[in-house]
Amino acid sequence: MKVERIAVSLEPELLKKFEGKIKQRAYWNRSKAVSDVLREWISRDAWEVGKGEMVATISILYNHHMHDALDRITDLQHEFGKGVLASMHIHLSHDDCLEVIAVKGSSQKIRKISDGLSSVRGVKHCKLAVIR
């Protein structure tokens, strides 16, 4: 993979802490760590500003005995159309299911489907994780 090298000036104290962190987290190297924190910073900003296409996962925990919950969750995904990349379903317990839905789209659209899912009767937890 092609890379470009830049020189960065850090205060000695910060560099020392950074080296300690990398070691503790068993990071591949400094460039990987810097790249990761920069990517996170850029994607966090992009989400807040609402520009560009984002990728996110929505995790919902719901009681599948609740009448209509599964139907409504499936309907909402279909309404979102091509924005839904894939979903995964896990049986957590006798009552509770975890459904994880990977989505892409504008932050407005992703927020809308996430809000929609969280308000479905039977859904107990709804967590949105913006990936990039």
Added chain:
Amino acid sequence: MKVERIAVSLEPELLKKFEGKIKQRAYWNRSKAVSDVLREWISRDAWEVGKGEMVATISILYNHHMHDALDRITDLQHEFGKGVLASMHIHLSHDDCLEVIAVKGSSQKIRKISDGLSSVRGVKHCKLAVIR
């Protein structure tokens, strides 16, 4: 489903905003909304305090052309053993894959696998979402 009823006193201004929010988000009813925010509050606290078994999803975005990335990601999941409930794999583009891993365990253990995954060479984004 069996429920218990409690009486809650709210300032008129807060009640008005709450009613507005419920309407705007098309929430089933007030009890569902109150239950959801309470559940989120309880699980957030549980995570920070580090008590009990949590359920979370870890979403990683990585370049699958990067030598060893997939192997290392798979190895880490196997090391975590029964803590991994399931995982889902999505081809985002020619280079990028999104892998979503549903896990359960103590917050310490979940943080550890999440940190491990984020430091794998080739992993660009790693997002942890605590569900409950």
Added chain:
Amino acid sequence: MKVERIAVSLEPELLKKFEGKIKQRAYWNRSKAVSDVLREWISRDAWEVGKGEMVATISILYNHHMHDALDRITDLQHEFGKGVLASMHIHLSHDDCLEVIAVKGSSQKIRKISDGLSSVRGVKHCKLAVIR
């Protein structure tokens, strides 16, 4: 203070956890706890949607030996005009100062001054806390 009473239905398991949390946190009563989590939910949403006047605090940690840092920080506050409610200055160490600025305004405006402050040379940390 005038209050309005509403009845809320909670699942027994959630009610039990809620009661435990209230006790552990030494909360005044259930209504206070429910009010607080509802207020937080409403203000978080308001911030993300970008509607209405928000109140926030911006905490910056900076090296006051850095040429111009204080001037630039003060200039930015003056540019923000009436949006700045007050500020507090704390000498943390020989080098580092903590300045906390209470602001009000739209989420866009608050984000703008926060971004401006974080990019000033000498500012090491900039943290925005949305209050309501």
Added chain:
Amino acid sequence: MKVERIAVSLEPELLKKFEGKIKQRAYWNRSKAVSDVLREWISRDAWEVGKGEMVATISILYNHHMHDALDRITDLQHEFGKGVLASMHIHLSHDDCLEVIAVKGSSQKIRKISDGLSSVRGVKHCKLAVIR
């Protein structure tokens, strides 16, 4: 100020986005931006792991007409002793006051005073911002 220079390799696409972000945010230079995101990463981790002395601000919004609120808030600050660096008080409206308290200490201690303040009768919002 003495600095140390390190070389960092970034993918061309990431470097391009990073340059765009710096320009948009009017950042002093690349090293400042990299330093800031690294500092935030390090302090976030330190908070979660609960090691070392942290600096934080706690912002509370409360109704000062509520009997005892101010007394209780002041008591809690005194109990925290030297952990409280300074506080600032702002009259937001006829009813509401904003109090911002700068604190230092372990994450456990800071969380404890923050939890204590949030449970005081009359306190409507309590927001903890970890600075470093």
